[in-house]
Amino acid sequence: MPRYNPKEVEPKWRAAWAEAGVFRAENGSAKPKYYVMEMFPYPSGRLHVGHARNYAMGDVVARFKRARGFNVLHPMGWDAFGLPAENAAAERGIDPAKWTYENIAAMRGELQRLGVSIDWSREFATCDPEYYGQQQAWFLRLWKKGLVYRKDGLVNWDPVDMTVLANEQVIDGRGWRSDAPVERRKLTQWFLRITDYADELLESLATLDRWPDKVRLMQENWIGRSKGLRMTFPFAGEGVAGEPGVTVYTTRPDTLFGASFVALSPEHPLTEAMARGNPALAAFVEQCRKGGTSEAAIETAEKLGFDTGLRVAHPFRAGWTLPLWVANFILMDYGTGAIFGCPAHDQRDLDFARKYGLPVTPVVLPAGADPATFAVDDEAYVEAGRIFNSEFMDGMEVEAAKVAAIDRIEAMDLGEGATVYRLRDWGIARQRGWGCPIPVVHCEKCGAVAVPHDQLPVRLPEGMDFSRPGNALDRHPTWKHTTCPDCGGSATRETDTLDTFVDSSWYFARYANPGAAEPIDKDAADYWLPVDQYIGGIEHAVLHLLYARFVTKALRDEGMLAIDEPFAGLFTQGMVTHETYRRQNGEWVQPDEVEIATEGTTRRARLSASGEVVTIGDIEKMSKSKRNVVAPADLADSYGVDAARITVLSDSPPERDVQWTSAGVDGAWRLVGRIWSEFDAEPVIEPPDAARETEFRRATHRAIKAVTDAIEGWRFNSAIARLHEFVGVVRRFPEGGPARREALSALARLAAPFAPHLAEECWERLGEEGLVAATPWPVYDPALAEDDERVLPVQVNGKRRGEIRVRAGASESEVEKIVLDDPEIARRLEGLSIRRVIVVKDRIVNIVAA
RNA sequence: GCGGACGUGGCGGAACCGGUAGACGCAGCGGACUUAAAAUCCGCUUCCCUAUGGGAGUGUGGGUUCGAUCCCCACCGUCCGCACCA
Secondary structure: OOOOOHHHHHHHHHHHHHHHOOOOOOOOOOOOEEEEEEOOOOOOOOOOHHHHHHHHHHHHHHHHHHHOOOEEEOOOEEOOOOHHHHHHHHHHOOOHHHHHHHHHHHHHHHHHHOOOOOOHHHOEEOOOHHHHHHHHHHHHHHHHHOOEEEEEEEEEEEOOOOEEEOHHHEEOOEEOOOOOEOEEEEEEEEEEOHHHHHHHHHHHHHHOOEOOHHHHHHHHHHHOOEEEEEEEEEEEOOOOOOOOEEEEEEOOHHHHHHOOEEEEOOOOHHHHHHHHOOHHHHHHHHHHHHHHOOHHHHHHOOOOEEEEEEEEEOOOOOOOEEEEEEEOOOOOOOOOOEEEEOHHHOHHHHHHHHHHOOOOOOOEEOOOOOOOOOOOOOOOOOOOOEEOOOHHHOOOEHHHHHHHHHHHHHHOOOEEEEEEOOOOOEEOEEOOOOOEEOOEEEEOOOEEEEOOHHHOOOOOOOOOOOOOOOOOOOOOOOOOEEEOOOOOOEEEEOOOEEOHHHHOOOHHHHOOOOOOOOOOOHHHHHHHOOEOEEEEEHHHOOHHHHHHHHHHHHHHHOOOOOOOOOEOEEEEEOOEEEEEEEOOOOOEEOHHHEEEEEEOOEEEEEEOOOOOEEEEEEEEEOOOOOOOOOOHHHHHHHHOHHHHHHHHHHOOOOOOOEEOOOOHHHHHHHHHHHHHHHHHOOOEOOOOOHHHHHHHHHHHHHHHHHHHHHHHOOOHHHHHHHHHHHHHHHHHOOEOOHHHHHHHHHHHHHHOOOOHHHHHHHHHHOOOOOOHHHOOOOOOOHHHHOOOEEEEEEEEOOEEEEEEEEEOOOOHHHHHHHHHHOHHHHHHOOOOOEEEEEEEOOOEEEEEEO
């Protein structure tokens, strides 16, 4: 009996699939559509097992849905702009486009080798001019509409990558890619008005019922809507020329009578105005700016303040004035960049007030506290209670008092109820050469002018110089010099390019018809969208998934899409992690270059080649930069693609992170061999035995049900466990006959989403027509999948004391009689009197006795 | 600090609605086949004890229930997100 030889079998079936075109999605088919996609990869050059796991998952779903009769769209593309290509260009002096397309070719080959059932006819890369030209087209439409704008402002500057970052790309004060501390810089920037959609982005999260709660919650927190009061404290006495007062935002207008100061952000325009004539204040502002961004400075969080000497008037009591401070803890980015401080009911204000000796007046009384003696010491009281010390609000609950305060301020014309968001507009310009050019020309006379539609795409030039840091597009000798589309005079092109998150914010719509002359083929998109199942990493919970939702809504309002949300279902798969290894000189080292020795409880790592000791670092997500990658190709070389696919899917539930170990591959390889040997075996000729046939058929139908349910519930690891069991069953019934044929037919089809090549080979050996990939999923007979006899455990006082056999569906009284007649149970009940017998149909019996 | 998730054998994990805890795999042990090994196949494998039986057991301590890995409360631990957000 020859062993299964994946090296011969696998390429044969991939060729057969390609020839038959079984994975081609048909626009407008009469079948129900199903759109499943994984987040497209950055073409780093090589697939690692994390990719393999991700795409294998999507492929299981795609193959399963296809077998269930759906017209499946399972596309693939490349998120191809970005810094690694520039870095490669800088290091090796090669063209980033060449580097990128070579990587794409290599990774496409690896993905194809994995046997993922992708419609390759729809493939594109975001660096294809045909793609980014269409992106430029819709970008200009949004500009025309006012959703794109330019603004001078403080931006997050990554000093290592030498580019601007969006707020979403700053993690703990550091660049999301470079990990370098982010600086604040003043720059003219391009923005997308995502805040126009803040409410809808928040509200429609509720419609995403097939998204993980965690992701919805993270987006909710990121948008950070809060309701409160925006109001102005007029200057009392001397003020700032031309300014009526200080406008603050608060969510606690109920505590206005507890106010003891008003404070401005160091970056507030009023602060800047005052600092011009006040060197001490200017020095304070400078001091705040210095410490402001570093992680350590935020952690220690010492409250610093500067008393401007000015005073503002409290709105509710004539003659009551509050001092105006500048304080380092007030963010210019949030609310109005100014607050009123109520130390008794806000911890931060309390810390500040204690430090600078400002009054602390409680105005919210906890239930049961004595208004005469209640005081706040070092801990602000932030819970519910009744308002006191507050004139017209006295006796109200907090929520009622908020309404009353807002009403009063509105009546006085000093402010109004307001909603404020944490979400900021999306800064989309990057000072990089390898990105989608912003299709705008700057003319001295006409200003910023859109490039006319018939001149799109604005293509990147060849021969950019990446050998120095900074924007290679900007310093290209000729590219930016052009003429103004309006007046024909000399003009320069915009040399900023778009954030790569723009590229990935609409690609799912382009797959519907990637050759369309418009950005989005409306008919095709109406047919395919929304994506039924999107699969990707949790790290994109806010960034990519928020941007894609926003762009979808913006394009919908342009009439380019008919959907409100791009992704009806989202699955966030776990990451594949691995230890990291680092040489003494700081270079990262790949796991396959390292040997690990265990001495007692300590583990030491050395380079296999030289014996040099390397440091064992943290367990992290596999990434090219840390070099802690394991290539699926190595697994596939030794065990075949199917075993590799089973390995990455079998050990852990899909949503969980897994620390990579090659241990599982032996089990996967055995499964492949065991399945094959059943198809390869000569059937044993035995006289028919009706009881055995029935038993076998029951097991087959149970297996079909179990595997089907597991796939539908995204329990791929359990589905594979059920396959293991089913092969064991098939093995115990070697006699040839209809039941065996039924079992083998089912086995091949159940295995197909996981081990598609093996399944085809088995299908052929069975003598079936056509490809498994184009064959309907097996259907189980419920009557066979359910046993007609049940083994019920019998408990006495909750402890298992025996079991009985009854027919399925036996009534309570029937079961009770059988239990009480059972001699073994009777022995257990000796000397006890039965209080109660609980029978759960087809499940369990519990006798309560004392 | 705020919000969330998770905690089950030597290991990865299973248990879908509150109903036999540990499916399936890995590793380990024993056996078959073999001159031998590999491969393959079969069996055992939560822990403890005075062992054809009994007891304990799903991070810890309580609670609800006939019955809790599952629900509730408190605590411990791990991980993730946000964080001077007014």
